[in-house]
Amino acid sequence: MRVLAFDPGFERLGVAVVEKQNGKDVLLHSECVRTAASLPFAQRLSELGVAVEALVEMWQPGAVALENVFFENNAKTAMDVAAVRGMLLYIAAQNGLPSYEFTPLQVKVAVTGYGKSDKAAVSMMVQRLVAIPAKKRLDDELDAIAVGLTCLASTRL
Numbered sequence: 001m002r003v004l005a006f007d008p009g010f011e012r013l014g015v016a017v018v019e020k021q022n023g024k025d026v027l028l029h030s031e032c033v034r035t036a037a038s039l040p041f042a043q044r045l046s047e048l049g050v051a052v053e054a055l056v057e058m059w060q061p062g063a064v065a066l067e068n069v070f071f072e073n074n075a076k077t078a079m080d081v082a083a084v085r086g087m088l089l090y091i092a093a094q095n096g097l098p099s100y101e102f103t104p105l106q107v108k109v110a111v112t113g114y115g116k117s118d119k120a121a122v123s124m125m126v127q128r129l130v131a132i133p134a135k136k137r138l139d140d141e142l143d144a145i146a147v148g149l150t151c152l153a154s155t156r157l
Contacts, residue, residue, distance in 0.1 A: 002028070004061035004097075005148030006052075007140045008069060008084045010035060010044050013051070014140030017059045018130070018148035025152055027130040029059065032141050041080060045087055052091050064092035065100045065151035067107060067143065102150050107143075110150035122146055 007014030017029040033051045035044035066088055069081055092099040102110075108117045112125045123142045126132070129149055 001062040001152075002059060003063050003065050003148045003151045004055060004059060005065040005144045005151060006088055007067050007143035007147060008081050008088060009140055010041065010048065010080050010084050011037065012138060012140045013048050013084065014138070014142070014144030015052075015055060016141070016144035016148045017055070017061065018145065018152060020152055025130050025149055027132055027145060027148075030132070030137070030141050030145055032138050041083075045083060048084060049087050049091065052088060056091065056095050056097070061097060063098045063100060063151065063155070064088065065102065065147050067147045068101050068103045100151050100155055102147055102154075106154070107146050107150045110153050111146045 002017060002019040005016045005018060011034065013033040015029075015031050015033060016027065018025060018027055020026070033048060035047050039047070066085060069085075089099050105115045108122060109115045111117075111129065112121050114121070119139055123139070126142050126145050126149065130145065132145070
């Protein structure tokens with residue numbers, strides 16, 4: 001089963017496409033979809049939606065996975081990220097794709113085996129679990145890969 005996974009954000013949306021091939025997790029694609037801070041939020045959301053719809057069309061996933069994010073300090077950022085999450089869930093539903101949501105704790109446990117792992121440990125383990133072509137990647141992209149791996153490991157797709 002192919003999973004289209006996301007680390008939700010409106011400045012940078014982490015994206016990964018993973019699947020299990022012959023019992024092994026394989027990364028097919030990853031990137032960060034970026035939007036300009038100078039654009040109105042509605043335009044940024046629209047650009048992200050168009051990009052996600054194109055990814056669904058291109059990769060034909062069987063499921064969508066995304067990270068539940070928690071914000072303690074910045075309510076505006078939390079609301080904007082919630083809007084992105086809503087858009088992702090809407091696109092999944094419109095395409096008949098089941099969606100799976102994972103907390104940061106679930107992702108850390110699935111990838112590193114320890115729920116209090118830091119970002120460096122998650123990044124290191126992601127790079128050990130799947131072959132990733134050499135290029136500089138942002139945390140959001142690596143987090144999306146981790147979410148995809150969590151989905152493959154914890155759901156019966």
